[in-house]
Amino acid sequence: MKKSLIALAVLTASGISFAQSSVTLFGVVDLGYTQSKTGAAKTSSMTDSGQASSRIGFRGVEDLGGGLKASFWLEAGTNPDNGTGDATNNNNQSASAVTAPRAGTQGLTFNRRSTVSLEGSFGEVRLGRDYTPQFWNHTFFDPFGTNGSGSNVTGAAYGDARNFTGVRASNSVGYLSPKFSGLQVQLQTYMGEVASPAAKAGNGTALRVTYDAGPLSLAVADSKTTTGAGTDWKATNFAASYNLGVAKVMMMSSTDKITGEADMEGYLVGVTAPLGAGVVKFAMSNIKQGTTVDSDKTAIGYVYSLSKRTALYTTFATTKPMTGDKTTGFDLGVTHSF
Amino acid sequence: MKKSLIALAVLTASGISFAQSSVTLFGVVDLGYTQSKTGAAKTSSMTDSGQASSRIGFRGVEDLGGGLKASFWLEAGTNPDNGTGDATNNNNQSASAVTAPRAGTQGLTFNRRSTVSLEGSFGEVRLGRDYTPQFWNHTFFDPFGTNGSGSNVTGAAYGDARNFTGVRASNSVGYLSPKFSGLQVQLQTYMGEVASPAAKAGNGTALRVTYDAGPLSLAVADSKTTTGAGTDWKATNFAASYNLGVAKVMMMSSTDKITGEADMEGYLVGVTAPLGAGVVKFAMSNIKQGTTVDSDKTAIGYVYSLSKRTALYTTFATTKPMTGDKTTGFDLGVTHSF
Amino acid sequence: MKKSLIALAVLTASGISFAQSSVTLFGVVDLGYTQSKTGAAKTSSMTDSGQASSRIGFRGVEDLGGGLKASFWLEAGTNPDNGTGDATNNNNQSASAVTAPRAGTQGLTFNRRSTVSLEGSFGEVRLGRDYTPQFWNHTFFDPFGTNGSGSNVTGAAYGDARNFTGVRASNSVGYLSPKFSGLQVQLQTYMGEVASPAAKAGNGTALRVTYDAGPLSLAVADSKTTTGAGTDWKATNFAASYNLGVAKVMMMSSTDKITGEADMEGYLVGVTAPLGAGVVKFAMSNIKQGTTVDSDKTAIGYVYSLSKRTALYTTFATTKPMTGDKTTGFDLGVTHSF
Known part of the structure; x- marks a missing residue:
């Protein structure tokens, strides 16, 4: 994603100069057509994030000197x-019982990320609302990046309505270490707000360790989030990818332990391969919970790049639940980033 | 409206260069005083879009090469x-029954337009939320641009609470042709969301054809929007303007056919003329529906330009309904665009 | 607060030039840890504006020529x-009875300020939503700027749920005079919206006069806001500061007269002093209303500047109400402005 640099123009009488510091305006507009079929039921709609999540953002870096930013x-x-x-x-928990906003009235919030950081040779300390360490492996090692019809079904765990820290957490303090010989550590602790402070609901801690060495990437994450008095959600996952040049292969495996429930077990295997001016994607994923859930998904897609910022894409996917009709999904769209 | 170009600054060691591509931050802040009188009832208020709609936006163009953008x-x-x-x-339909947002809590949405386009010698394909073809003639051929106390009464049709695609439609796919000898075609199809998918409520198609030749502009638009099972709203309109140099004269005529109702018939005649550092505006419009509605409106205004981006304006208008007291409106304000 | 200048880049074939006019993107991200204790009750949370109010904004100036902007x-x-x-x-009044937004759904609004101005040798005329003259002395003469655990208790008056114009007013018309020998006058009138137009609820007028002479600053403000039929809220305050070089001392005194209630009387004395790369802050404030309210607050803090735009801060404060346990507050955070 190419970003638009808004230079910090320092206008002086003698000319134009740019400070080291900068503010960047960036975003994605992704729109397309989606069709979904389950048995005889068929729905068509316009979709807004079939290949990349539509967004608008502002970010900046200030050089404080002495290696500090x-x-x-x-x-x-x-x-x-x-x-x-x-x-x-x-509150890092389920939405409250208060009436949902009327359709069409939800305004912009900085829901995707709102953070301030201090960075130096010691690494980065980051405060605010941010992605959780336990989410990254679900999306980084998914050829479809958890977007659109091809998004992997291990999402049944991170996308669960009860698991609001499966993707992001509010009120978080994070630490990202520098890379030592390809090894990096990410720590995060977060707090819920308002609801059940005594039960510490919405509080949690997470850890992620990654290792990169040439074509090889390994990543493991572990987390625990309190969901109420004496109950919690433990999400653990492991992922690996290897770039063969002609193609990149990847796998991910996840376990979600929820107080009072059977464990959720998920896995994904996938491959991406350059083809022409684009990339072919293929993924198979599965989610299982005790004897009640066992879903298989297969997805294939192609992203054709018109430039580094703009691409056309299409995806076709089939999901087969344990019982009942399979669901097929089809996307055709355009992604434009700025 | 002058726009602020945020250049895509590419900072290099050797100097400053700008890519062909750019992101533009733009907007309008329009504020003034409005007074409205109907019989003995009089209200005064601050108004926020008396001459131009207040807004803030971000837009950009990327050159993909080969004439494609x-x-x-x-x-x-x-x-x-x-x-x-x-x-x-x-959903391109009336607001749902869910409680309206509390006053003062409505956040920013990209309600005015949120689109991505691919453009080339073939024209432009545009996806997202956009203006409808059936709206343009109501506003382009109104000296007051459907803003403020002078806004024409044919708006009784496009502003009708049941006609949510009278101005804009969500989930739209549009095509705008190149101009051939002054002739341009705009096609649009759109889908509602959520409510009544079986009834196809909120789905519709529209067409607009324009012809420009020197001082002459002609435009015709036709549309049909499904409002429920077996019911629809057909909006058709025609407009023309001629620039005599000393003044520009314009007219617009509209017909709205709604299942189960008498047709709504509207027309407008107007003129704009440069005067000093500004423009004088005058318009007469009428809306009629069967034997129950017959409103006449006369409006006169002056916009005094302090610059290309900033203007002072005043408008005085009188609306005479079929029965009851006439309403007079008065605006005095400032428009600043960036 | 350093601002990011987004230059109005005018790209021409022959080079790059910048207009006199500019649009500025600016903001603050302030995040930290807060602990509050009252008797045995203790709460910990992440706080978002402990030293400066977190925000994002867009502002610009256009030179109209002839000294006009x-x-x-x-x-x-x-x-x-x-x-x-x-x-x-x-409506410049209390929130209506309509259901509050669900937690986590409040979108961005330009609640802090949304104005358009014309400026010249005559001063500035400003329209829109803006700060009220009666608020400035409460914050400018508070070492803690009415932010975080150290915020003064005279805020019991301006922060009162019934006093929505204590900080800002919608639908305002303001006039700010030029400075004459250090003397400046600010006038403002504002109107409520929707609720009780007959009672003129939410309407008001305010005046503020400031005098600056070298190290000395004096300021007085007076205001009256109609809160309903025959009832109003009169806020008056006076403040002074003197910069001794080694330290700046300040005081503020406020009286709030509310129809049918005992007067609210508040005062503050404070000092700020440069220390190392930062500033030490100390303040004592008191609010009293008849025989029912009498609160004392003492606050001490330190702001350590990493740069002009970035600082670390800590505050410790104790509030002693007339009866019951005292409350202690502690903040530790980082402020980053752009």
Whole structure:
């Protein structure tokens, strides 16, 4: 994603100069057509994030000298099919019982990320609303990046309505280490807000360790989020990818332990391969929970790049649940980033 | 409206260069005083879009090479009198019964336009939330641009609470042809969301053809929007303008056919003339529906330009309904665009 | 607060030039840890504006020639701990009974300021939503700027739920005079919206006069806001500061007269002093209303500047109400402006 640099223009009588510091305006507009079929039921709609999540954001870095930097990142999810923004979540728990906003009224929030950081040779300390360590492996090692009809079904765990820290957490303090010989550590702790402070609901901690060495990437994440008095959600996952040049192969495996439920077990195997001016994507994923859930998904897609910032894409996917009709999904769209 | 170009600054060690591509931040802040009188009832208020719609937006164009371009447009309506944003509409139908947002809480949405386009010698294909072809003639051929106390009464049709695609439609796919000898064609199809998919409520198609030759402009638009099972709203209109140099004269005529109702018939005649550093505007319009509605409106205004971006304006208008007291409206304000 | 200048780049074939006019993107991200204790009750949370109010804004100035300028200012409050925006208030009165927005859904509004101005040798005429003259002395003469745990308790008056024009007013027309020998006058009148137009609820007028002479600053403000039929809120305050070089001392005194209630009397004495790369702050404040309210607050803090745009801060404060346990507050955070 190419970003638009808004230079910090320092206008002086003698000329134009640019400071080291900069503010960047960036975003994605992704729109397309989606068709979904389950048995005889068929729905068609315009979709707004079939290949990459539509968004608009502002971020910047300030050089403090002595190797120290300060930075901020404010990023809002958008739905350009109808102009709405995305709600955020302040308590890292399920939405409260208060009436949902009327359709079409949800304004822009910096739901995707709103952070301030201090960075130096020691790494980065980041405060605010941010992605959780336990989410990254679900999306980075998915050829479809958890977007559109091809998004992997291990999402049944991170996308679960009860698991609001499966993707992002509010009120977080994070630490990202520098890379030592390809090894990097990410730590995060977060707090819920408002609801059930005594039960510490919405509080949690997470860890992710990654290792990169040439074509090889390994990543492991572990987390625990309190969901109520004496109950919690433990998400653990492991992922690996290897770039063969002609293609990149990847796998991911996840376990979600929820108090009082059977474990959720998910896995994904995928491959991306350059083809012409684009990339072919293929993925198979599965999610299982005890004897009640067992879903298989197969997805194939092609992203044709018109430039580094603009691409056309199409995806076809089939999901087969344990019982009942399979669901097929089809996307055709355009992604434009700025 | 002059726009602020945010250049895509590419900072290199050797100097400053600008790519062909650019992101533009733009907007309008329009604020003034409005007085309205109907019989003995008189209200005074601050108004936020008396001459031009207050807004803030981000748009950009990317040159893909070979005559192809990609572009995006995200534009949010604002109410600077109190700081709120405007809601959008995702289903191209009336607002649902869910509680309206509390006054003062409506956040910014990209309700005015949120689109991505691919453009080339073939024309432009545009996806997202956009203006409808059936709206343009109502506003382009109104000296007051459907803003403020002078806005024409044919708006009784496009502003009708049941006619949510009278101005804009969500989930639209549009095509704008290149100009051939002054002739241009705009096609659009759009889909509602959520409510009544079986009834196809909120789905529609529209066409607009324009012809420009020197001082002459002609435009015709036709559309049909499904409003429910077996019911629809057909909006058709025609407009013309001629620039005599000393003044520009214009007319517009519209017919709205709604299932189960008498037709709505509207017309407008108007003139704009340069005067000093500004423009005088005059318009007469009428809307009629069967034997129950017959309103006449006369409006006169002056816009005094302080620059290309900033103007002072005043408008005085009188609306005479079929029965009851006439209403007079008066605006005095300032428009600043960036 | 350093601002990011987005130059109005005028790209021409022959080179790059910058107009006199400019649009500025600016903001603050302030995040930290807050602990509050009252008796045995203790709460910990992430706070989003402990030293400066988190925000994002867009503002610009256009040179109209002849000493005349047009400008706009759109500024949205943000809560980067969870990504939400802040609601605004359109009627200058208490929030209506309509259901509050669901937690996490409040989108960005330009609640902090949304104005357009014309400026010249005559001063500045400003329209829209803006700060009230009666608020400035409460914040400018508070070492803690009415932010965080150290914010003065005279805020019991301006922060009162019934006093929505204590900080800002919608639908305002303001006039700011030029400075004559250090003397400046600010006048403002504002109107409520929607609720109780007959009672003129939410309408008001305010005046502020300031005098600056070298190290000395004096300021007095007076205002009256109609709160309903025959009832009003009169806020008056006076403040002074003197910069001794080694330290700046300041005081503020406020009286709020509310129809049918005992007067609210508040005062503050404070000092700020440069220390190392930062500033030490100390303040004592008191609020009293008849025989029922009498609160004392003492606050001490330190702001350590990493740069002009970035600082670390800590505050410790104790509030002692007339009866019951005292409350202690502690903040530790980082402020980054752009």
